Amino acid sequence: MRRGAEHATIFGFVCERPQRQCATLTPATPLETAPRVAPAAPRTRVAVAVLTLVAVGALGVRPAHAGPAPLPSAAGEIPSATRGDVVRALRKVRHKYGEDAVVIESQLLINAMRSGAQRATAVSVEGVTRDRGKRYLVFIVETGLVFDSQTRGERVRIRMLWATIVAPTLERLAGLQVPADGIKVVLRYHHRPYRSQYDLRASIDRPGTPEETAFYVLTPDVAALATRDVTAPNLIARARVTVDGQERTVEVSGDDPPSTSGPD
DSSP, rough: OTOOOOOOTTOOOEEEEEEEEEEEOOSSOOOOSSSSOOOOHHHHHHHHHHHHHHHHHHHOOOOOOOOOOOOOGGGGGGGGHHHHHHHHHHHHHHHOOOOOHHHHHHHHHHHHHHHTTOSEEEEEEEEEEEEEEEEEEEEEEEEEEEEEEESOOHHHHHHHHHOOOOHHHHHTTTSSOOOSSEEEEEEEEEEESSSHHHHHTTTTTEEEEEEEEEEEEHHHHHHHHTTTTSOOOHTTTTTTEEEEEEEOOOOOOSOOOOSSSSOO
């Protein structure tokens, strides 16, 4: 099934391609034709998080560091066919790229939703690519975020994406075992000016300018995070960062980035 296909369920679906497996959360109708409504209720987001964690658990994969689990009451709302689809897709990812790839894919999806995604959220494993003499296992994240461009400039967007999506994902690993020298996490989102979340919801079909930030993280640096030789806020200085393919230098900052993509 294509990403954003018309008949996706609200709980999510898995699309299978020769070189790609992806877990996706979409509304029941395409974003382009859906009526303008508020973002999905928290219970719906909980259900999708449960779906992902149930699928990971069914594979016997456990993150290295436990975290708060979604409310189990939502599990009953998830169709059994959907659970089976996610389990099968994640099994393919594990077979080809290892258990850490499954943990990364599922945590990226959950952390993107937790960061306040206003639009469809999806994660796919794109395979291994070579860059500057290193091989990276590539994850593509459609974050569903729409940043307020007036209060969340490029540098702020980079730091928030790292702090709310990438860093919490890496912190769940005891190391990094993938068939590559590291991972490349590509985060896609939009930005435009808006005054409030209500203002954004009223025009969510006009998300603004598309942008993507990529983080290249090598295996030794993930290991250093697991052994606490480096902290997540400091690790970003070791990562290679690009915005729309252009290199960016990100220095360590003592200030926490915003936790939301725009004004309330």
